[in-house]
Amino acid sequence: MCVVDRGVVRIDHNLLAFCANGWINGGKLGAYITASKNNSNFLQMALVVICGQPCSGKSTAALCLAEALNGTESKPTVRIIDETSFHLDRNHSYGDMTAEKNLRGVLRSEVDRSLSKDNIIIVDSLNSIKGYRYELWCLARAAGIRYCVLYCDVEVTHCRKWNEERRERVESSYNDKIFDDLVRRFEKPDRRNRWDSPLFELWPFKDGVEKSSPAIVDAVLYLTKKVDSKTKDVRVLLPTIATQTARVSEANSLYEMDRATQEVMSAIMEAQSRAIGGPVNRNYSWPWTTNCQYFKSSWAAGATPIELKWSTPTFRCRECKEDVCGLLEQRIRNCLTAEDLCDVRLLKTRA
Numbered sequence: 001m002c003v004v005d006r007g008v009v010r011i012d013h014n015l016l017a018f019c020a021n022g023w024i025n026g027g028k029l030g031a032y033i034t035a036s037k038n039n040s041n042f043l044q045m046a047l048v049v050i051c052g053q054p055c056s057g058k059s060t061a062a063l064c065l066a067e068a069l070n071g072t073e074s075k076p077t078v079r080i081i082d083e084t085s086f087h088l089d090r091n092h093s094y095g096d097m098t099a100e101k102n103l104r105g106v107l108r109s110e111v112d113r114s115l116s117k118d119n120i121i122i123v124d125s126l127n128s129i130k131g132y133r134y135e136l137w138c139l140a141r142a143a144g145i146r147y148c149v150l151y152c153d154v155e156v157t158h159c160r161k162w163n164e165e166r167r168e169r170v171e172s173s174y175n176d177k178i179f180d181d182l183v184r185r186f187e188k189p190d191r192r193n194r195w196d197s198p199l200f201e202l203w204p205f206k207d208g209v210e211k212s213s214p215a216i217v218d219a220v221l222y223l224t225k226k227v228d229s230k231t232k233d234v235r236v237l238l239p240t241i242a243t244q245t246a247r248v249s250e251a252n253s254l255y256e257m258d259r260a261t262q263e264v265m266s267a268i269m270e271a272q273s274r275a276i277g278g279p280v281n282r283n284y285s286w287p288w289t290t291n292c293q294y295f296k297s298s299w300a301a302g303a304t305p306i307e308l309k310w311s312t313p314t315f316r317c318r319e320c321k322e323d324v325c326g327l328l329e330q331r332i333r334n335c336l337t338a339e340d341l342c343d344v345r346l347l348k349t350r351a
Contacts, residue, residue: 052152
């Protein structure tokens, strides 16, 4: 990567290739640095999916979980998303497949908009279809946050009795036809599925629902535990290429990439001239400079609309350039060797 030999800094062309790749592929170097700085807020993000039969105590469990989270030391911002948030009637929302599909779409869209750096989102709904739980899991993976499922396990006979009691008290309830249909189509979560794991089981009829319930206590510990390199019992989902949102490039992104690459090359030449060995020898051959120019010009000439669509915005390009130039300036000023520059290659691996 970089060798200091008799005061002459010889830099391989892979350095600038890495810089250009970082700008082209979405500014991963800048994103990695930003994520490291905001690591404390990053760990507070989470998505909790509550599922169970109709009238199984899910809303009570959601409230108890929210109160337990608010009582922790970190005091994260907790938001509950359910049908009542949109003033939707249960019988109307689950009256037919079209209305139910629209309800799931509204809830999913609201969850997607609500995921932020310091929120814990609780989805209080039936969530009875495993394919829908998988879609919520994909949203959590795209956001790079924690995810868990809280299952209210109650027998159908007790759920039916609770539904009748709500109807007698003129509270929100299901009619018998919709209730039977929802019970028949319920798909019980399985902890062996990645979109149902980790799974915390709650038994509202046997043990009741309180903030001190074992399942709620375990869920709170899982959602608020700090994660480091040695933590194995808490999993933070990582986004993949399939779940990343395409960045819309600016009109001058190609020009900005070309200018930033030129500035990095100029910074290397200037650092070379100020090295310990004195000014640079103009007769010296710079193979890495030729290769970098070839790499840059070949990409610019053959860039397709798809590549430009995934290119980095202008401010990311400038940030990446400043990071690389600052790191190079520091290393040259301190006269460090190639072994000391291994963190550049480490950043390349993580990016």
